[in-house]
Amino acid sequence: MKGLLKYIEKIKPNFEQGGKYEKWHSIFESFETFLFVPGVTTPKKGAHIRDAMDSKRLMSVVVIALIPALLFGMWNTGYQHFLALGETAGFMQEFIHGLIKVLPIVLVSYIAGLGTEFIFVYIKKKEIEEGFLVSGLLIPLIVPVGIPLWMVAVATIIAVVIGKEVFGGTGMNIVNPALLTRAILFFSYPSKMSGDKIWVSGLDNGMVVSDAYSGATPLAQAASTSSEQLTEHGFKFFNGLEKESVTFFDMFMGWIPGSIGETSTLMILIGAAILLYTGVASWKIMFSGLVGAILMGLIFNMFATDTNPFMALPFYDHLVLGGFAFGLVFMATDPVTAAQTEKGKWIYGFLVGFIAILVRVLNPAYPEGMMLAILLMNVFSPLIDYYVVRGNVKKRLKRMSA
């Protein structure tokens, strides 16, 4: 590390004003500050204290928190693949299969996203503020494994340009870029983002699977449960093979088909613990989101009818199905797009959970309500903040006049 720092110090003058590679200053600086905390300290005068925890360090914490979900996702990809084939495979074999499938998606998302950001930084001659470090890892975790790579690249570029750069880059975006990528994919290429062929690797290439195999996710199974099935045996989830049913525990652990990183609630909880311990994410958003989802789930349970059996799905199942947990922990808490005021965070989080279950149950076309709920609340969070601040001003004015 020392040697690297020395090398950077040595080549630095080339990139300063008047240096040989002056044009590349912004890009050099991005790499430098990514590797090392910038050597700027608090000025002697004034009342500011600057923490070494800048946005790049903040991002690294989120990346670390994502690692459990990523690794589990890789293993699960392989596990589902061999399960569909009807073969038994060892742990390492499964993991390596998943690694080969998932790694290209990670690389493509990083190259497409960072490439776009670098081009914009170069044009604007501004220092890069690396927001894409996290987005680049989030994107592979929220897409199905069967997604073609070029689609990931196209959607990532569109999302970074119209979701982030037009608003002025990192920190100025209104909606979460990773989630916007998923939304663009979802509406652009619906055949590759939903259905029961794309969640298990190899299934869409006409892979020969064992009998009676269906690659549908438990969320999709729940949504398509008919009222006859419901009265007969209640909600039952299958893991494809031989209609092997999965329990709540299986879904919590995550060995079910689904987007790469979203299946395992346990791994997401580990990530959540890291985020909360370091104080990067807001516990208020997570908690109130949970409350909102449970409340909406209970309301549906109370008014469940025959016409929409999905309403009868127990509220606790909602929490482990689909992208709910992942979205709540990693997407809704994005400090840029979430509400900024403390009171606003409660409202924001609650509505995210509430609307997610609402969309999920009542709109059969969009089983993944979490994505739409977070994007919608992203748009509304400045409004929430505005009214929270106005309310506070009013309260204080009243106190002053009293």
Place this chain on the structure above:
Amino acid sequence: MAKNMKLVTSPLNLNNPILVQVLGICSALAITVKVEYAIIMSVSVLFVMAFANVIMSLLRNTIPSRIRIIVQLVIIAALVILVDQVLKAYLYDVSKQLSVFVGLIITNCIIMGRLEAFALGNKPFESFLDGVGNAGGYALILIIIAFVREVFGSGTVTLPGLGELPVIPQAFYDFGYQNNGLMILPPAALIVVGVIIWVQRSMTRELIED
């Protein structure tokens, strides 16, 4: 003469009704799925706008200003019905596809805006040029949006009289390429308009606001 030229050219870029005045957005979202629709729509709007401007300009000294809006509506409505009937007679399929949007030219803010802002205070010939210019600016953007949306959304370009021409080669599809479904949806038109505005503003200094 130069002034007259400017009446036609300025709405194409610096004073574009869609990009700068942000009028007529509704139809830009609705009928830009295919280039053919955009072209037919543009021609219809061109006809209505040019002649409405001329008629209004001719009448401008005889109408009491209190009832001018009603008169404007009658003129526009009469012209729109004319266009609608002609489309129904000669281009039935297209007219069915454009459905209500031909009728809705009546409410196109650009037309009313030009009548109010220009034709009421200018001579017939200038008014005619102004109508042509503004309809041209509208048409230009409409066709650009429709082109982008159709090429990426359906992989074709549909021209009146020529039918659907494939733009994306079949080899692409064999290789796994897919049309972008988002482009068919109305929000895509809004995104495309936004991007065009962005490009236009960053290219023309006069439009940059502080």
